[in-house]
Amino acid sequence: MSESQRAIMEIIPHRPPMLMLDRIVEQQESSIVCERTFAADEYFFQGHYPDFPLVPGVILCEAAMQAGAVLLAQHTEGHDGVPVATRLNNVKLKRMVRPGETIRIEAELTERVADAFFLTGKVSCEGKLAARLEFACTLAPKPSAAAPSDATSAASAEG
Numbered sequence: 806m807s808e809s810q811r812a813i814m815e816i817i818p819h820r821p822p823m824l825m826l827d828r829i830v831e832q833q834e835s836s837i838v839c840e841r842t843f844a845a846d847e848y849f850f851q852g853h854y855p856d857f858p859l860v861p862g863v864i865l866c867e868a869a870m871q872a873g874a875v876l877l878a879q880h881t882e883g884h885d886g887v888p889v890a891t892r893l894n895n896v897k898l899k900r901m902v903r904p905g906e907t908i909r910i911e912a913e914l915t916e917r918v919a920d921a922f923f924l925t926g927k928v929s930c931e932g933k934l935a936a937r938l939e940f941a942c943t944l945a946p947k948p949s950a951a952a953p954s955d956a957t958s959a960a961s962a963e964g
Contacts (some may be wrong), residue, residue: 817874818887822848825868829875836913839877841868845904855950860902865936866893869926873912873942875960877922880914881961886944891921893940900935902928 806821809828812864814820830838848856874888881888901906910928916923921943928936 813875815879817871819871819874821898823867825837826875827865830909832876832879834877834879836911836916837872837873839868839875839910840907841910842907843902843904847904849904850904860906860908862896862898862936865898865902865908865928866896866926866938866940868872868908868910869912869928869936869938870940870942872910873922873924873926873940876912876914876924880917880922881944884920884944885947886920887947888922888942889945890910890944891941893938896936896938898936900930900933902935906930927947 807827808890810824810826813826813829814824820824825841826839827841830839830840845858847860848859849864853859853861870890877888884924907930911927911929913925914922915925921941924939926936926938926940927934
């Protein structure tokens with residue numbers, strides 16, 4: 806794991822194998838650019854067109870939303886919450902991304918209404934648009950380490 810990924814993990818809760826950002830290239834108040842290179846042994850290549858492996862479109866969207874989560878960290882300081890997606894709109898997948906390729910992920914904060922954040926995402930590969938999307942996020946409360954999950958509570962109530 807790179808130092809860049811460790812720094813990203815200080816900001817967002819995602820961990821391998823679902824961490825889809827390798828490095829932050831640049832960041833401003835309302836925009837961020839990140840990169841990710843997909844190794845040939847990524848878990849999703851095993852079953853997603855194994856004879857012609859492709860990065861699933863939902864993974865490209867996830868990478869854009871993770872970049873958005875890193876961006877939002879500077880707008881949510883002092884809030885004890887986890888950024889979660891609440892909406893994806895106008896998703897367009899334009900280019901296949903294959904093992905060994907590097908994507909450039911751009912996310913831009915377009916609007917904030919209370920604790921709702923509206924963003925656009927753009928993923929490109931070799932200078933060509935691979936995916937474009939609009940998405941919204943909010944902050945969900947972090948679960949308490951001492952509090953049981955709803956499933957655990959229900960199971961113990963039945964037992």
